Amino acid sequence: MRPDTFQQTSSGHISIGGVPVSTLAEKFGTPLYVLDYDTMVHRMQEYRNALAQLQPAGWACYAGKAFLCRAMVELVAQEGLGLDVVSGGELYTALQAGFDPKNILFHGNVKTAAELRFGLEAGVGQFVVDSLDELDRLNRIADEMGRTAPVLLRLTPGIDAHTHDFIRTGQFDSKFGFGIGDGIADEAVRRALAAERIQLNGFHAHIGSQILEGDPFVANAEALMAFSQRWHQMAGFWPRILDIGGGLGVRYTGGEEPPQLAHILRRIQGLLTEATPPGAAVPKILMEPGRSIVAEAGVTLYTVEAVKTVVGGKVYVAVDGGMGDNIRPALYQAQYAASLDGKPESTPPSAVTVAGRYCESGDILLSGVPLADPQVGDRLIVWATGAYNYSMASTYNRVPRPAVVVVRDGEVSRWVERERWEDVTRLDLPLNARKSVNA
Ligand SMILES: Cc1ncc(COP(=O)(O)O)c(C=O)c1O
Secondary structure, three states, X not given: OOOOOOEEOOOOOEEEOOEEHHXXXXXXXXXXXXXXXXXXXXXXXXXXXXXXXXXOOOEEXXXXXXXXXXXXXHHHHHOOOEEEEOOHHHHHHHHHOOOOHHHEEEOOOOXXXXXXXXXXXXXXXXXXXXXXXXXXXXXXXXXXXXXXXXXXXEXXXXXXXXXXXXXXXXXXXXXXXXXXXXXXXXHHHHHHHHOOOEEEEEEEOOXXXXXXXXXXXXXXXXXXXXXXXXXXXXXXXXXXXXXOOOOEOOOOOOOOOOOOHHHHHHHHHHHHHHXXXXXXXXXXXXXXXXXXXXXXXXXXXXXEEEEEEOOOOXXXXXXXXXOOOOOHHHHHOOOOOEEEXXXXXXXXXXXXXXXXXXXXXXXXXXXXXXXXXXXXXXXEEEEOOOOXXXXXXXXXXXXXOOEEEEEXXXXXXXXXXXXXXXXXXXXXXOOOOOOOOOO
16 A cells, blocks of 8 residues: 555654655645655566566566656666557657557557557557457558558456456456457457458457456456467467456555465466467467556645534545546545654544545545544645556646656655646637638
């Protein structure tokens, strides 16, 4: 739940990466996203080392949707991971940061013609194709450009991972991928093999996010292997790559117990070796972790701006951020834990509701969270906000998005500047900015 470098003094003062959060708040203002460098690197190394144990060695591609900016791309490259992007904007960010396009997976259930062209032009490593329409479009555009598109097909294996409905993707009724159960996946393979400009390299399935059991990952690999075996028997096609997606859960409130990656991979290795047909090569396993790399590395610092007791005695603690910097509680009832800086353990906590500043009654960051004597001016730390917070942030109510800083060994690096009011109005045009569409 907390970054690996978390420390707290007996007076309750908290530091991360050797930097007191009070210093960060004073120097950079609040709300502020803070990421711990060591935690991110440790998590990347865990994936790298665990996947290296597989035969043949597997590979992790960081899912940029969890958190992406230029410096993050550079860190991913430095640690030897690939990158999963889902839009032209993410691909552009990666290329601007000098990321090797061969190490990019281009994902997303909608890729426009312009995005497919951009991906082909850049030479991305694999397009993960999500629909027959996309497959046909990619083949046509690759033909126009005189290129061949390397492809993985995204399959939905019918696996029900126990997670929130909005972050569950592996069941048959999903907007993502080709259903194995309804024959559409077979049609996709047939078309991909027949398409002149498509090089089919393998299959992908991502079954959901914040998964706290190992079994669904093994079942996913099993389903991909069974599908591959069928195609080997039917048409002699055997995949070089099986991409089992991301989805490993993290500790948000301390009650969660994520499964051991190494244990999951040992089980997967067993079934890969067993199920590969004689004479065929064991496919390379790819994974696409996002949340499990960055969530616990990150915290958000807020300042308490008001404390209110309403009828019935319920206490609202209002902070200077909210759903604009963390939409997850409003979007899918995500739970977090929080602490107040400088409140010693001995201060008795009481359960309060932490409310955001945005004009929505649903802008509640935490409900029933124990906080020790919250007062105006206190610094509130919400834990494990590194994933799907900055990347999902908005400027609702024209509130500028917070800065992102990274702490390491007592030093701070600025990764993303704080937006200003001028940034929020930068693209606005005046009332009389009309232009004839025929001009
Ligand atoms: C295709 C795909 N891969 C990887 C991920 C990353 O998942 P997580 O952040 O849970 O590891 C997602 C998340 O939605 C996804 O859709």
